[in-house]
Amino acid sequence: MSVKRTTILTKEEINRAITRISHEIVERNKGSRELAIVGIRNRGYFLAERIAASINQIDGAKLPVGALDITLYRDDLRVVSEQPIIHKTEIDFDIEEKNVILVDDVLYTGRTIRCALDALIDFGRPRTIQLAVLIDRGHRELPIRADYVGKNLPTSQKQAVQVKLEEADDEDSVFIEEKQDA
């Protein structure tokens, strides 16, 4: 068995995708007033910070950024084999009546996003929740879709999509891994 690795996005392409998503967010929301950005730990949170910085360059706004840990909302807490690590949820601002941009790295089954929606709504009632993801790889198990997508990536379920970000992994890249018979 060997692992075949195909690069999908380079550092520059990730940067361009984040810049484009940021422009789309500002355009769709007619500016950045009442916007807040919440990233799903861990890599979604790093992307959220990057989007906030990018929107800051576009129109000077300093948006509040929060981090969401969705472990306690998982529907598979009872069945996953490994034990979870509980990280802190840090949302230090009021999300009531805000347009909240929820950010994650990969959109796959949609179950993580379902958890995140439940978790977010436990903090209050935002005006809207919009979803931004770096990669949409398909195979949804719930009726959930993204509003902003860095790259649509048709995959098979045998493949693994890896997002690496400098904040956690010392490099910026997205690649697909697939186990192959040698």
Next chain:
Amino acid sequence: MPKQTKKKPKWIHKDLLGLEYLSNEDIILLLDTADSFREILDRTIKKVPALRGKTVVNLFYEPSTRTRVSFEIAAKRLSADVINIATETSSVKKGETLNDTGRNIEALKADIIIVRHNCSGAATMLARNVNISVVNAGDGWHEHPTQGLLDIFTLRKKFGHIEGLNVSIVGDIAHSRVARSNIWGLTKLGAKVTVCAPDILIPPGIEQMGVSVTNDIDEALYDADAVNVLRMQFERDEKAAFPKQLEYFKKFGITEERLKKTRKNIIVMHPGPINRGIEISSKVADGANSVILEQVTNGIAVRMAVLFWLSQAMDKGNKHEASD
């Protein structure tokens, strides 16, 4: 943002019976998890669904407000259902044994029993006799592990670390399960613990737990980063051997004057309920050094962490059985 280099946590215990039986890693996992849970208590909607569908039974053979309510709130914040059994109004009055009560609670399909009992070792015996999780909420003079954990959690929040701290425990060491749980946990994490009390309230051989002993309160306070003030349990003084209340306050009471003579700005803790004017003055209890009420809040987060990991261990254990 620090990088995630942490090892995967591993919690394998069915029960929480005492800090003596936990590894350093176990204690740190509970403290870290409590740290993540702490924020939930400040939300508008103070609830997460992690223990949805679980049933927690409070079985208290001794009076308790703080601990029972704290466990009840902790369980409810995690969406568990909570049943309180007050032994005065239950079949315990009709002579049912602890083990039989426990087996009946298990047969009622509860998941976790939280037990307080006046006999040392009661929780351990119960844990051996039921397949569901047991949390020791205080057994005689033995241990009160969640109180120990919440004291350590409060210290870690104040100082950022436990290793190297000087912690003095003052009061009735001999009859105190709080002291014992604190000593086990603090020494495991590398704190230096001193116990201070009149000789009659110091159990012989306590030095073997790795603590220093003194009868001089000013010496105990002088170099301490924190002092944990225990309640004088006069109700346990059957032989009337304790010093009289006023005498105790004069010799061992924590007062502002005493705190002024110390080298550091000392943190004052107390597991409650406090006896004002006996082991601690009102001014100190309500003063700037006191973290007594923070301890109460932190207690919920710590108990949430305990309930969460016990429930995780049971779910994983069951799954293991099923797949075998």
